[in-house]
Amino acid sequence: MEQSKEIEPVAQQGVISKLKNMNIQLLVMAAAIIFIMLFFSIMTEWSYLTPRNISNLFRQTAITGILAIGMVFVIISGEIDLSVGSMMGLLGGAAAIMDVWLGLPLPLTIVLTLVAGFLLGAWNGWWVSYRKVPSFIVTLAGMLAFRGILIGITDGTTVAPTSDAMSLIGQSYLPNMFSLLAGIGCLVLYFAWQKKRDVTRDKYQLPTAGNQALLLKNSAIGIAVLAFIWVLNSYRGVPTPVLLLTVFLIAGTIIASKTRFGRRIYAIGGNIDAARLSGIDVEKTKMSVYAMNGFLVAVAALILSSRLGAGSPSAGNIAELDAIAACVIGGTSMAGGVGTVIGAVVGAFIMASLDNGMSMMDVPTFWQYIVKGSILLLAVWMDSATKQRR
Incomplete structure (x- = not known):
């Protein structure tokens, strides 16, 4: 009897330790998705779960998800990028101009847009890495400058309609x-x-x-x-955008967990001084992260312009909020060093689900902004509280 009494607490401790080791963040996200699906399904008389709307939902997720994949690496490295929305609008507008006004072949338009995104990202990274300007200031300046350039090159007008070939990227x-x-x-x-x-x-x-x-x-x-x-x-x-999101999700996961480059990003975000002392080229790595982020922003820009069938001066407005919120909801720490690509994509799905559901319910735009801002604040607060408990 005494032996059995001693064994029971040990067994209970084993169960408790297993429960503590479970990914609480994943369970919270799964519960949030279930709640969102049920709530909007009931409020829309189950039209929220029709195959047509689910297809639209995943197409919406593709753009935010691709932005979040790039953003998660930036945040893990201990930095931030507030310019992704304006950069996406600029690159999408440039792609529309090349397609509509200049009549360039689609492959050339794609290549030029991707190269431009890579260079704009590297430009941000150069200022952050080698000029030591805080990333908040660099990307805030980029947010304003990129939006101004977009309005300038489009003369404040919508560039439309894009060609049938261009529409294949986001509508096929x-x-x-x-x-x-x-x-x-x-x-x-x-x-x-x-x-x-x-x-x-x-x-x-x-x-x-x-x-x-x-x-x-x-x-x-x-x-x-x-x-x-x-x-x-x-x-x-x-949808083709969902295929692209899946490809970049797999590639991003491999980079984060199976490559030296990914391990260096986590090391820099976790302890930049220790990373530098261990021989990691911090400046080069951070610049590479921003360049990769710019490339993914260009991909999202092509999808957005193709889906809209136009390049708009307002395209990508506050998209950086959705990307950052997706990362934080997915378990990425704003302090750096912690986060996963798949978590960021799941967070993007949650943000897209909210957008889609509130649009179907005809919720006023100002309430949509309030809800998304509140969710971002709550997610950051939960991250800070979890870090303090640790």
Whole structure:
């Protein structure tokens, strides 16, 4: 009896420790998504969950998600970028001018826009890294300057309509069979990589997940991916912007977790002095982060102009708020050194869900701004409170 009484507290402690080690942030985000879906579905008489609206929702998520992927690396490095909205508007306007006014071929327009985004990002990074100007000031100046340049080159008018070829970037859909086969292929590759990883861990006697837990996890992932493709295919297919978001999500995750460059970003954000003493070229790394962010902003700009069918002087207005909020909601710490790409994309989905739902309910624009601003403040407060408890 005494032995059993001693064993029970130990077992309870084991359960408690496992619960503490669970990703609370992921559970909170999942609960938030479920609540948002149910609330807006009830308020819109379930039209919120129709395949057509879900397709539109993921198309909205694509732009904010791509911006958030670039922003999460900037924030992890301990910096900020307030210019992404104006930069996206400028690059989208420039792409529309090249397409509508100059009549350039689509491939050339894409290349020039991506190069311009890379250079604008590197410009911000150069001032932050090598001139030691605070990123808040540099990107605030960029926010104003880029918006001014956009208004100047468009003469304050909307550049439209874009060509049919341009519309393929943001308005086209993948064939149903292609989407299904691509989804199955990605799942097969993921499961094969996971099996290879477990074999390697067993070889070096490292802990691995149990067979039952692994089976449940893989089954849940497989069902979720196939259900996602089935829902989108039941409307018109997987939107091309969603495919682009998925590609950059996978690439960003690999960069963050599997490359030296990614580890250097986390090291700089965690402790810049220790990173510099360990031999990391802090200035070069930060400039590279901003250049990568500018490239992703250019991708988002192409999608936005293609989706709107025009380049507008007001395009991308306060998009930086959505990107920063998505990162913070997804678990990225504003202090730097903490964050994940997938968390930022999930945060972008939450922000897009709110936008979509409030638009369907005809909520006034000023209330939409108030709600999103309040969510950003709440997310930062939760991050600060969690950091203090730690």
